[in-house]
Amino acid sequence: MGRSVDEHVREVATLVRAAAQRRATDPPETVAVSAALAGRLATPVRSRLDVPGFDNSQMDGFAVHAEDLARAGVTPVTLPTVAHVVAGDAVPPRLDPGTAAPIMTGAPLPPGADAVVPVERTRPGDFGPVEGGGLVEFGEAVEPGTFLRRAGSDVEAGATVLEAGAPLTPAAIGALVVSGVAEVEVAPLLRLAVVATGAELVTGAVPDSNSSVLAAHAVSLGLPVTTHVVPDDPALLRELLDRLAVEHDVIVTTGGVSAGTREVVRQVVEGTPGSWFGHVAVQPGGPQGLGTVRSGDHDVPIICLPGNPVSVLVSFELFLRPALAQAAGRVAWRPSGTSALAEPLTSPPGRLQVRRGRLGDDGRVSLVGEAGSHLAVSYARADVLVLVPEHTTELDAGDTVEWWRIA
Numbered sequence: 001m002g003r004s005v006d007e008h009v010r011e012v013a014t015l016v017r018a019a020a021q022r023r024a025t026d027p028p029e030t031v032a033v034s035a036a037l038a039g040r041l042a043t044p045v046r047s048r049l050d051v052p053g054f055d056n057s058q059m060d061g062f063a064v065h066a067e068d069l070a071r072a073g074v075t076p077v078t079l080p081t082v083a084h085v086v087a088g089d090a091v092p093p094r095l096d097p098g099t100a101a102p103i104m105t106g107a108p109l110p111p112g113a114d115a116v117v118p119v120e121r122t123r124p125g126d127f128g129p130v131e132g133g134g135l136v137e138f139g140e141a142v143e144p145g146t147f148l149r150r151a152g153s154d155v156e157a158g159a160t161v162l163e164a165g166a167p168l169t170p171a172a173i174g175a176l177v178v179s180g181v182a183e184v185e186v187a188p189l190l191r192l193a194v195v196a197t198g199a200e201l202v203t204g205a206v207p208d209s210n211s212s213v214l215a216a217h218a219v220s221l222g223l224p225v226t227t228h229v230v231p232d233d234p235a236l237l238r239e240l241l242d243r244l245a246v247e248h249d250v251i252v253t254t255g256g257v258s259a260g261t262r263e264v265v266r267q268v269v270e271g272t273p274g275s276w277f278g279h280v281a282v283q284p285g286g287p288q289g290l291g292t293v294r295s296g297d298h299d300v301p302i303i304c305l306p307g308n309p310v311s312v313l314v315s316f317e318l319f320l321r322p323a324l325a326q327a328a329g330r331v332a333w334r335p336s337g338t339s340a341l342a343e344p345l346t347s348p349p350g351r352l353q354v355r356r357g358r359l360g361d362d363g364r365v366s367l368v369g370e371a372g373s374h375l376a377v378s379y380a381r382a383d384v385l386v387l388v389p390e391h392t393t394e395l396d397a398g399d400t401v402e403w404w405r406i407a
């Protein structure tokens with residue numbers, strides 16, 4: 001039974017989303033902010049501090065009473081300077097009306113001052129003596145509040161920094177640190193198991209590169225992952241799946257799904273509740289399967305990828321990355337674009353063909369390696385996947401193709 005790429009994307013996403021929702025009902029984990037590098041917040045976080053913590057300057061310039069400069073646009077106003085204030089200083093003494101405080105970006109605003117004028121808008125255009133006692137001329141009026149960063153203008157103490165469900169991005173880590181938060185409650189992460197199947201992996205005739213590829217992808221999304229290898233033995237695979245389902249939320253298998261005599265994944269997973277095995281309209285990565293394994297009160301999804309190394313890489317990009325990235329609180333899409341092809345190509349009818357390519361300095365995309373789904377080394381030399389639409393069978397040099405960046 002055949003299926004479109006979009007339909008399989010949706011089916012995988014539905015299974016992974018359900019697994020993520022179920023996992024999110026497990027008790028949250030308290031982790032140090034510095035270690036909260038993936039996933040989502042389980043509970044809202046409130047700021048312990050005003051951010052910024054004090055009124056400060058947005059520019060290197062002069063803190064003033066705006067009122068003193070009210071007529072500066074008509075007649076330039078000259079004010080005596082007081083001592084410089086730099087970032088890291090304690091809050092300086094009150095600024096007397098009729099004086100200006102040389103102040104650096106991030107330095108605490110002297111009480112009483114209500115605006116900062118950048119140094120380049122003053123004359124002579126420098127700060128004068130560090131201890132004060134200089135003169136500075138202003139040629140324009142200034143609105144109160146100009147170039148000030150008020151205490152609490154980013155977030156006030158006690159206010160919500162991030163809501164439950166917010167992804168733990170690098171920016172989120174920064175926001176938590178600046179808000180004085182040391183630990184957060186994180187929703188438990190989706191736990192992946194990767195199961196590579198095939199006698200050739202167990203004997204060592206073929207190195208198990210698929211497990212390493214999928215584990216590396218999981219790690220790069222911040223998701224915990226374990227890897228396992230089984231020979232083409234249905235009883236062993238069944239027993240392994242039962243065991244893995246206890247402490248994993250999604251199981252991904254590779255190999256054993258096509259039409260041979262030893263399709264161990266198909267034998268074991270086909271017929272489980274919700275299972276589907278068939279061809280998706282894509283090359284490579286055509287043979288795909290889905291199924292479930294029961295664990296206690298719920299079903300753990302099994303996503304069955306074909307064994308060929310390039311098929312695994314492409315299947316991950318098409319079907320797994322979007323769903324797993326969403327669960328991990330990471331950006332789900334790859335940068336993409338369109339470019340002219342540097343060379344002609346042919347493509348099978350009725351299937352999205354995914355070729356490997358490189359974007360040249362001239363903006364054109366050239367192909368890397370042939371279409372074969374065993375060409376894992378040439379995949380690693382590519383920096384884009386080239387997507388040839390389902391109904392396109394030939395393209396010429398200069399024709400436009402869509403690409404997704406993979407490196």
Ligand SMILES: Nc1nc2c(c(=O)[nH]1)N[C@H]1C(S)=C(S)[C@@H](COP(=O)(O)OP(=O)(O)OC[C@H]3O[C@@H](n4cnc5c(N)ncnc54)[C@H](O)[C@@H]3O)O[C@H]1N2
Nearest residue numbers: 196206207208209210211255256257258259306307308311
């Ligand atoms: N008669 C048909 N034969 C095949 C079809 C078909 O439709 N009819 N589809 C072909 C396509 S397309 C693919 S893709 C593969 C999928 O096969 P399997 O998922 O059953 O994968 P295996 O046969 O187990 O392995 C295929 C290939 O990949 C190597 N492999 C497997 N696991 C790993 C691993 N963990 N690391 C590295 N390499 C691995 C394995 O040694 C084989 O060379 O079926 C085609 N055949």
Ligand code: MOO
Nearest residue numbers: 284285286311373
């Ligand atoms: O569709 Mo298979 O995944 O070409 O190699």
